[in-house]
Amino acid sequence: MTFRYNRPMFEYKILASQGRARAGAFSTPHGELATPVFAPVGTQATVKVLTPAQVEELGATLVLANTYHLYLRPGDELVREMGGLHQFMQWPHPILTDSGGFQVFSLAQARKVEKDGVTFKSHVDGSMHYFTPEKSIAIQENLGADIIMAFDECANPNDRAYIPKAMERTHRWAERCLASKTRTDQALFGIVQGGVEPDLRTASAKFISSLPFPGIAIGGLSVGESKAEMYATLDLLGGILPEDKPRYLMGVGTPEDLIEGVRRGVDIFDCVLPTRLARHHAAFSPEGRLNLMNATFSHDPRPIDATCTCYTCWKFTRAYLRHLISAKELLAGTLLSIHNLHALIRLMGNIRAAIIAGTFEAQVPDWQRQWRGNAEREPK
């Protein structure tokens, strides 16, 4: 006879905290997520150029996939037919899907935004589509991630006149997402919007916190505002959002942003930056961001970062990486992706350990020094 102990699904436990920084554990159908955590992005059901085995080896626990892209290609119905996203992409650990909202407004250049939903044009084949909150939830239920997102409208933070409208719509849609959800094995997170306006952010945080979401996402940041504005907004939210729910800062970031985010109470991060940098031949390093295409590396026998424990730094010289790039060999992208993802995941592991050890704030200046020179949000 086997005895099965059913832990409550989506329980969030804080194991230790220091200031607003928390080390926690969030239970999901595909395992317990140690937080704070950085999630590599697997937009089209693949973390670009890496096998799931490699993603696992570099220490990732949570992977993000994009609802907008998977809806268009290969289609959420097909993914469901294939047993859901975990089975389809062979990622046995937790998965998070976004709502499609951000991409509908950015990539697809939404054609018409109405009370009920958004009409948009596919970036793949130009076909027209219509998303509502209910549709986004239905797609995400087909995909079957552990953590799913409410459908929201992310407005340009510089379009201050429009932000209240987008926020109000996001609130109505959040209620509709909650109402339309049918699966009990997915944690639906609400999304706080409101740009960088303190009054709107306060109102949005209070409203979203009042709804029965098991976790809360912070949207509309790292989309054009300054770093000071982002940190100020996180400072504000840190005092409003409920302590007992995990907080997810969407689309962030850089090593510096992870450190500053955790300090302000964020538990979950994702960003395409590490893999995008890899495609631009760039690597995070304590010397600042290195572009390995640079001829100065052609005879350099050192690894990217001598203190790094990733496969790439364990095995390969800068000279070899520079050769691969120069010879247009795709292995360069694989090895740089491994390094860049590992750098953020390892930083998160160190941050979590420090919170538990009570040394987090004392170590922040060291990390800031170590990762100074890696603050840019885009490849150069």
Next chain:
Amino acid sequence: MTFRYNRPMFEYKILASQGRARAGAFSTPHGELATPVFAPVGTQATVKVLTPAQVEELGATLVLANTYHLYLRPGDELVREMGGLHQFMQWPHPILTDSGGFQVFSLAQARKVEKDGVTFKSHVDGSMHYFTPEKSIAIQENLGADIIMAFDECANPNDRAYIPKAMERTHRWAERCLASKTRTDQALFGIVQGGVEPDLRTASAKFISSLPFPGIAIGGLSVGESKAEMYATLDLLGGILPEDKPRYLMGVGTPEDLIEGVRRGVDIFDCVLPTRLARHHAAFSPEGRLNLMNATFSHDPRPIDATCTCYTCWKFTRAYLRHLISAKELLAGTLLSIHNLHALIRLMGNIRAAIIAGTFEAQVPDWQRQWRGNAEREPK
């Protein structure tokens, strides 16, 4: 105190044979090579899109790298400076380099072929270069592979008037390669040429066999002649080449060619076909060569080959592979390369086991049936 037993370097032992098929072991500075063996090609010091760890995992023991490419980029001096090819590309097992001859005549469109050497134009930057037998050996000594090749001239098998000249030149160059070699930790193989002319092949096989090479390569096949001509040439050579040296059939190939090659006494094979097919979305399978881009696979929940034990077939559906190809995700190339290389390496492992078990000839019809439909030497 540690006791070190020094095995003779480059000892070739035949463990079992059946007809002309042999199962052997060839000792090299980087380990004993179980033969017959199929070597993946790592032209530019990387088996395309795979990490060395992945190449190791799929069962490869010997990897080929190209002297011509590495001389041009990153340069053999640089590779030597970085500790040699094993260290540079992090392949700890045996490596074989070709002489550059084949590429000088094909890729670089040799400008002038003289008694002493060949003037050619780089396909990378159009610069002019000059290779002699001595130069090829010097480059290969800088690269530092375990098995290196004599510089040869591979003539078009249909240019029957020119073949004797190219063969004679190859013989003179073979002697000069032997004379100019300085390293004792590399096995220099001579190359038999002579097109598909029985008299010339006989003369070339006898001459090359008379020189003190620890192994013999068969060049000038799979370059435009028919399969019947190739097999007839191998039949002829099987009766002439010395039994006690390993035989390497350069640039071959398909599953069928491996089976037929082993039957005719070949021990070592290499070919770009498995990785090139992968880049064309094609996979070896018992159903024939599959093109995974085909829409018929979009809902197919089966692996490429249900009898295959590779990572790709263990984990992923045809529907997922088709999605990756359709979404232009590079992981498709990685997963198909793993499958195609594994298919040939596994076939070789089965062939070797059968030779040792004495069941090789009895199993040939099964393998022929299984791999029927995978005979084409090029992607369609």
